[in-house]
Amino acid sequence: MYSAVYSGALCGVSAYLVSVEVDIARGLPGFGMVGSLGCEVRESRERVMVALKNVGIDMPPCRITVNLSPADVRKEGTAFDLPIAIGVLEAMGILPSGAGEGILFLGELGLDGELKRARGVLPVVRAAEAGGVRQCIVPKANAKEGAVIPGIAVRGAENICQIMEFLTVGSAEEADAVLPVQTVDIGALFEEEVSGERLDFGDVSGQREARRAAEIAAAGFHNLLMVGPPGAGKSMIAKRIPGILPALSLEESLEVTSVVSVAGLMKEGEALVTQRPFRSPHHTISQAALIGGSSYPRPGIISLAHRGVLFLDELPEFQRIVLDALRQPIEERLVNISRVNGNVTYPSDFMLVCAMNPCPCGYYPDRNRCRCSEAQVRRYMGKVSGPILDRIDLCVELHPVDIAGLKEKAGAEGSASIRERVMRARERQKDRFEGSGYRFNGDIEASCIDRYCVLGKEEQDCMEQLYHSLKLSARAYHRILKVARTIADLAGEDCIGTEHLLEAACYRPSLEYWE
Amino acid sequence: MEQIIQYKKEDPGYPERLKNISGAPKKLYVLGSLPEEGRLSVAVIGARDCSEYGKYVAKELGTALGGSGISVISGMARGIDGISQEAALDAGGSSYAVLGCGVDICYPEANRQLYERLKSGGGIISEYPPGAPALACHFPPRNRIVSGLADVVVVIEARIKSGTLITVDMALEQGREVYVVPGRLTDRLSDGCNRLIKQGAGILLSPEDFVRELLEGEVGKAARNLAGKFRKEEAGLAGEKRKEVARNLAGETRRKEAARNLAGETRKKEAAKSMTGESGKEAGNLAGGRQRGALSPELAAVLEALDFMPQTLEQIRVQLPEECQDKPITTYLMRLCMEGLAVQVSPGRFCCVKG
Structure with a gap:
């Protein structure tokens, strides 16, 4: 018996439909899988067999062949467990023939038949919708993420038994009772973001110029460099910049969610990322982790900071090679990663915010505290390569806050009103750049x-x-x-x-x- | 390839000033020339990691000295040394660097440009043979040559424990006059200077006045000293050295003449300078008056708040009256920078320029 169901595979932050074909024939018993598979996809054989056994289904002593088509594209991940299991059940005749037709399945199986969360549900559901599929069954933990896409019914299942029941009941009402269609109120999510708690600029005492520079940077999407001694509030300001950037639009939010989803970093039950990302990697980060990559490409920190802020604290401490690798992504606003196993593109449209001390001890040019020699200072500054500095529009110096500045705290302006100004400035830019391909002054x-x-x-x-x-x-x-x-x-x-x-x-x- | 010239102590070209210091170097290696005999020379020394204030004074002093034909002697180090020498050359004067390594080695490498300029605009001098590396132990002894070649030593910035103070000790031993640029009590870089003042060093209050005093009083004195020394030498000379005496005498008269010429020249120069200075100042005043007169009250208030020491924006802001607070003060400051009345020392610090 032959059966075929839909699933999806990831390529960069987008996805394409995969047809999972299963054939059961007489012959030497065995379970063969083909279709250019990664090792975790091959292991799916064991998970499917054991999971089916544990939910009470005896596998027949037959020759089972599974093909993932298109067979010439490399496939990775554990999300093919569910479609393979459904295909096997259908081919065995346990599910009526054609039961899974027009439905996309995605999810990893536990040995007890439980459905575990998968990576990249949002892009896959999006691809399914574009490919004309009208229903998806995904793990319950990911259901909300898929439900964001309009025009396709996404159902979340907890285990394979629920799905078998769903596929065998007669009427649509009964089916809906077993696995209801997941819904998400996107409007409410965005409102929550606007009214939600966040770090406020009102906490930053003094530092008027730094606050002003942050506002200008946010308004025009300029890259910003802050120089100052330890404890002046560089990181504090950087962390508050996402809060004065305008709220994500739905389209932007989908882009951000796609990257987070592909990286497997969505929280359980989270539907959309509505907060501007803020990523601050430690300065020991490797090039692959920052830019993306390893032999099987995954999004790096710069892609996770897409539409948000990438904060590089202690800029000169980063390896030079890592910083230099940032040049092309900053310029192009996307990053191409080419490896033996594939060639993918991730978005990387982020605002670069950097912070650094002016010298190794941090107090230059206060010669009463700083004993670094000029050569040391120059060497330290020299670690930041010119090409990176060329991509920074604003530079501001911070000074230790004195007592007057601390007192000023009470009167410091909060994020909400700064954000309003930033949004007005962005509206003007939108009008100006209408149809030009530019979005911001930066x-x-x-x-x-x-x-x-x-x-x-x-x-x-x-x-x-x-x-x-x-x-x-x-x-x-x-x-x-x-x-x-x-x-x-x-x-x-x-x-x-x-x-x-x-x-x-x-x-x-x-x-x-x-x- | 430039010629490195060797001078033994007994050679006629060997600097007279060095001959009578204790531990005078047996040999000198010179790239370029030696300081002219009879021409006034001042050693400008100070910290390598100097402050903005130190840089400013070094530059002003170097310019004043170079502009009035006084040689600047120093060690070509980073900071005060290099800055003052560079300024002297910029002002058209001559400058001489005494190195702690062979004269064919540029140390520190960062002063390569200055090193190249010194070859024609003065000289590079060392007691170490060409190729000698810059060892730490070479530097304290070279300081005695710095002070030895100079008539007056000026200290711009020095910490309590510093190589600069070693030079001062040597200068005093050699009977050189020491002038010091005073600093603030709170600046560690001025501690050494202020202590020297307490110990009785001369105080340098303005580079121009210092130079004028030197030219008026000191030139004559220096010339007298030189002459006196020669007379003494002459008296002690034996008969067979008469020829040499004659030569010396001739040299002396030449030198005296040179000193006279120099004095005359400087007088002339000064007269010219005072004239041009006067008129220049007038013009400057006019221009400055125009500039400053045209300043809006806010700009004038901001300019008033500025100091020669770089201040942070916060420090400037607290001095401003209420009405300047509404607009970003960066705007005012940058306008002053644009007009050439202030300088942005770093992104967040400003100081004013001598108007």
């Missing part, structure tokens, strides 16, 4: 600067004077214009004014200060 390339950052006569004179008096490079010049555009957007102005240019110039990153 994206503007040098070739288009003149189109989007138009200067009046007075402003041009100001820039020229700045160019000479600050000895700017062409790149620094462009960066100031981009940041000034964002500052003007924050102020609600259509034209860039001299005060915007001057403020932007103050935040220009340049290593010459420490040389």
